[in-house]
Amino acid sequence: MFVGSGTVINVATVIVGGLLGVLIGKRFPARTRELFTFTLGLFTIVIGGTSIASGFSAAFSTEVGSQAPFLIVLGSLLLGGLTGSLLRLEARLDSSAAWLQRKIAHKITGDLDTNTEQERFVEGMVSATLIFCVGPLAILGSISDGLGLGNQQLVVKAVMDGVIAISFASSFGIGVIASVIPLVIYQGSLTLLGFGLGEFLSAGQIDALTATGGVILLGLGIRIMGLKKAQIGDLVPALFYAPLLTWLVALAV
Numbered sequence: 001m002f003v004g005s006g007t008v009i010n011v012a013t014v015i016v017g018g019l020l021g022v023l024i025g026k027r028f029p030a031r032t033r034e035l036f037t038f039t040l041g042l043f044t045i046v047i048g049g050t051s052i053a054s055g056f057s058a059a060f061s062t063e064v065g066s067q068a069p070f071l072i073v074l075g076s077l078l079l080g081g082l083t084g085s086l087l088r089l090e091a092r093l094d095s096s097a098a099w100l101q102r103k104i105a106h107k108i109t110g111d112l113d114t115n116t117e118q119e120r121f122v123e124g125m126v127s128a129t130l131i132f133c134v135g136p137l138a139i140l141g142s143i144s145d146g147l148g149l150g151n152q153q154l155v156v157k158a159v160m161d162g163v164i165a166i167s168f169a170s171s172f173g174i175g176v177i178a179s180v181i182p183l184v185i186y187q188g189s190l191t192l193l194g195f196g197l198g199e200f201l202s203a204g205q206i207d208a209l210t211a212t213g214g215v216i217l218l219g220l221g222i223r224i225m226g227l228k229k230a231q232i233g234d235l236v237p238a239l240f241y242a243p244l245l246t247w248l249v250a251l252a253v
Contacts, residue, residue, distance in 0.1 A: 003195055006145040006154025007187040011180045013162030014132065018177035021169025028170065037171040040164075041225030044131060048217030055211025063204030064249040069211070072245045076212045079245075080238025090233035093126050124172025126233060128179035130220050131168070132161050133186045134213040134239070139206065142187040146194025154187070204250065205243035212242040 025033060060069050084090065132138065137160075141153030169176040193200065201209075216239075219232045 001151055003146060003148060004188065004191050006141055006151030006158070007184060007191060009151070010132075010154055010158040010161060010187065011184060013158040014128075014165045014180050014183065015177055017162035017165030018169040018174065021166040021171075021176065022174050024166070025170030025173065033171045036167055038225055040167055040171065041221045041223075041227075043164075043167075044221035044224055045218055046221075047131075048214045048219075048221060051214030051217060052211050053214075055207045055209075055214055057203075057207045059203040060207040060211070060246070063202060063253075064246055065253050068249050068253075069208070072208055072242065072249060073212050073215060075245055076208070076238040076241040077215060077235060079241045080212075080235050083237040083241075084234030085231070087237075088234075089236060090126075090231040093129070093233045094122050120173050121175035121178070124168060124175030125178045127172065127220060127224055128165065128168050128176040129182045130216065130232060130236075131164060132179055132183050134216055134220075134236075138187055139190060139201075139209060142190035143194035143201075146191040146196075148195075201243055202246075202250075205246045208242040208246040209239055212238050 028036075055073075056069050064072060137153055137157040141151070141157055144153055145151045165176055216232060216235050219230055219235065222228050223230055223232055
């Protein structure tokens with residue numbers, strides 16, 4: 001398979017799953033879609049908890065010391081939240097999704113004129129983007145693909161994302177399919193970076209990023225469940241700070 005094939009497969013499963021979800025979702029009553037949404041929130045929290053557990057690893061502690069991992073994750077989230085808030089990242093994600101809704105979704109479905117439908121489109125795109133892009137498989141799989149080590153990790157992720165896309169699209173609609181745009185940009189960039197630079201993150205840095213991403217997913221799960229409308233998108237820059245802080249702390253140890 002060619003370099004980047006994993007992302008191509010991933011995009012295909014999200015599109016197919018999203019379309020199936022849109023078709024299936026129309027047959028379900030509102031109470032069923034609400035239950036699906038709540039269940040997705042719970043599942044997102046499970047994914048986040050798993051990422052946190054795997055991120056706080058022996059490799060992470062060995063690299064920075066036993067006391068530092070929690071502080072690094074907390075620092076990454078605080079710095080990431082500050083950066084995202086100053087850049088109004090969540091608002092920009094929402095406005096980009098709304099623009100796509102106006103330009104694309106209306107032409108496809110012809111019934112997304114109401115504010116409620118636009119909100120569903122935006123929520124579906126932003127939530128799906130965070131789910132598909134935040135996690136160890138997106139990072140490790142893309143890098144491995146770029147290094148020519150195979151696309152197996154991204155194929156596994158693609159199957160998972162396809163199933164998630166069905167569930168998300170049945171609740172949020174066609175906005176989930178629009179998440180393939182940031183997915184291509186994100187995973188494609190990591191694949192190109194892996195292809196050009198080789199292995200550029202240590203095991204501890206990857207684990208720091210994984211744990212930080214897990215906390216973001218916990219927050220996303222809470223938002224999906226409707227318990228708190230937090231600006232989760234503003235925390236995304238924390239994924240940049242996590243390996244950077246890990247590197248800085250490792251130099252000082």
